[in-house]
Amino acid sequence: MDIRSMKSLTTIRLIVQWCFLFWVVGIGIRFGLFINSVENGAAAPLVSRPPGVEGFLPIGALTSLKYWLVTGKIHPVHPAALVIFLAILLMSLLAKKSFCSWLCPVGTLSEGAYKLGQRLFGRNYRLWRWFDLGLRGIKYLLLLMFVKLILLDMPAEALSSFLNGPYWAVSDVKMLHFFTHMSVTTVVVLAILVFLSFFYKMFWCRYFCPYGALLGLASLVxxxxxxxxxxxxxxxxxxxxxxxxxxxxxxxxxxxxxxxxxxxxxxxxxxxxxxxxxxxxxxxxxxxxxxVFPTLVVFVFISGIAAGMVSGHWDTSLRYADYQKLIPLLPYLSH
Ligand code: SF4
Ligand code: SF4
Missing domain, CATH: 3.30.70.20 (Alpha-Beta Plaits)
Structure with missing residues (x-):
């Protein structure tokens, strides 16, 4: 590959990654403003709720996937969670685990961290081979646990009662609070992960991300x-x-x-x-x-989202009034 093509390849990916990261941050801010309206008792929201926020609910999406497979219907409470999940899965089936390196905000930040580490310390480190292989297995074990608990063991009635229940309805708010009201444990764990990400390439992604494990297995085809x-x-x-x-x-x-x-x-x-x-x-x-490859990656993702929107499986069935009723119950909703 000539030098101009090399540079353009690296630049294309950087642009795609950072544009997507800013878009996701924008979604997070918009959702925060929407929830703020509810929490401040406003009669109407300052901004509308962005459905893309459901991309942060992959475990619920797995439950929705099973519900869809069992009933043939897409559950209306958080349909975008399933649409985003399926679009990303399709990307992996066609174009390797490309979501991780082209779109995922965690992947983008992990990459930024190890590259910064390279600049600051002159190098990244490698774990012993046996230890590295053992750690890589953790994400597959986590995936196996979710697949067993949700896809294999969860009976149809339990699926319905979870997806129709209040916990799933406000799971997006719980996710927001995970970031805005972090517990000491969360801060400590995140700090350790960030610290190690400066020294070891893609520390979270390679060792602990069950989503990445699923996409990796799908990418085999x-x-x-x-x-x-x-x-x-x-x-x-x-x-x-x-x-x-x-x-x-x-x-x-x-x-x-x-x-x-x-x-x-x-x-x-x-x-x-x-x-x-x-x-x-x-x-x-x-x-x-x-x-060609970057275009395929972006095209598959956008087409998947567009298919969800056009088919009417994008906006939640919940109304502003539902959030007004449910958010005061948050402290009592543990599962
Ligand atoms: S970079 Fe890899 S593929 Fe290219 S010449 Fe060197 S060893 Fe071969
Ligand atoms: S992850 Fe795949 S595409 Fe990226 S550098 Fe390694 S082999 Fe190449």
Whole structure:
């Protein structure tokens, strides 16, 4: 890849990541203003509630997914949670775990943290191989727990009573309060995670994120993979050294790992022309232009959201008056 393409690839991803992060922050602020109106006793909200806030409810989305599979209906209380979840899942099925490295705000901040760590301390650190592998397993165990508790064990009646109940109705408010009224334990845990993120690449994402684990497993069927031309490769290993997931990119003809986030850092770092590329197996001609994969990633996400909106599964069935009734009950809603 020539230097201009390398730079444009890195720049495209940075722009997509940071635009999405600012959009998410905007959603958070807007939702905060909406809830503020309720909490201050205003007769009408200052701003309307942004449905995108339901992207922060992945566990509820898993419950909604099972409800949809069992009943064939999308539950109306927080439909955007399921729509966003399905759009992200589709991204992984088609384009690796690209949500993690192109859109996820936590991924963007984790990446910013390790790059800052690199600048401040001159390097990032690697854990012992056996310890690293053990820690990577934690996110799969957490995923297994959620899949067992929700997708496998939760009976249909329990699903309905949870999704029709007050706890699910105000789960978005609970999530907001998680960030705005942090407990000491939350602050300490977050501080430890942030601290370690400066030293170890993608510390939360690689070891603890069950959402990422699910997307990684789904990405195994993605036709797109990093592919290496072993004839042109000089074995310099710059790709593997730069990989945020610490994968041995130089060692095989393709990267099939569920840990690959499709960030294209390896492609951008390879000094040889057309040796590394993100492409489907059926594409054996020229390497695809650099804009193809980013366009696919963004297109799938936006199309998924648009499909939810157009089909009428985006806005919640809850009204402002429902929030006025439910928010005073928050301290009593524990499950
Ligand atoms: S293999 Fe390449 S695309 Fe995959 S995570 Fe590593 S650097 Fe990113
Ligand atoms: S950076 Fe390129 S040339 Fe170097 S090992 Fe990786 S694929 Fe081969």
């Amino acid at each position: 993605s036709p797109f993979k990093i592919r290496r031309d072993s004839i042109g490769c000089t074995g310099c290993q710059r790709c593997s050294a730069a990989c945020p997931s610490e994968l041995a990119v130089h060692a095989g003809s393709a990267v099939s790992s569920p840990e690959c986030t499709g960030c294209l850092t390896c492609v951008a770092c390879c000094p040889e022309q057309n040796v590394l590329a993100m492409q489907p197996a059926f594409w054996r001609k020229q390497p695809l232009p650099v804009w």
